[in-house]
């Protein structure tokens with residue numbers, strides 16, 4: 001068997017320092033191919049571009065820049081651009097954390113989740129620092145974790161969301177997705193034509209303290225690894241909601257047998 005094939009993507013753009021550091025580090029673990037957006041598209045979640053065609057420009061050996069989202073990139077890579085199915089997808093290293101409910105907005109996580117949808121083991125990795133960040137410790141950890149995932153695989157429909165604290169991490173721990181209370185703030189102003197514009201800001205978040213959470217781990221200087229599943233059903237409340245069924249009509253269990261015609 002040859003070297004593992006690793007697909008790298010991100011949402012900060014193909015030229016961002018985070019993905020460069022990631023690729024340099026992953027090169028010891030396999031044959032790395034980059035398919036990444038041609039510009040920064042942070043907070044695009046897992047959106048797909050359907051309203052206009054996509055272009056992929058080969059900018060160097062094994063590197064493509066796409067005028068789309070990370071999920072577009074993963075799609076295009078898997079279906080068209082890669083020489084074979086990858087053994088691993090790594091999305092990042094994002095500039096800025098993707099903690100708690102950020103996973104619903106994050107393009108970095110969206111790219112990794114798209115890999116998971118295709119059945120490829122996938123990791124999202126973010127550095128919890130904004131300015132002038134040193135990606136080296138996160139890149140080194142990405143390579144170590146990638147080796148482990150290549151060796152052991154991941155459970156079905158499961159991806160790993162990794163957040164690395166700034167500076168030298170004290171260690172790595174398995175965490176749960178943190179929670180916050182979000183208060184949105186919107187900047188309002190007048191444009192040069194004196195029309196009102198709005199700009200969604202990051203807002204004020206009050207993180208709920210939870211020993212096991214990703215946010216707590218990163219705050220304390222540890223690398224956080226949260227296994228995320230693609231099934232977002234709230235299983236613990238199913239029974240309570242089933243008690244609503246009589247009030248919703250006469251539905252109980254769906255009868256076995258053929259589906260209704262026309263469906």
Ligand code: MN
Nearest residue numbers: 011012042094
């Ligand atoms: Mn980003």
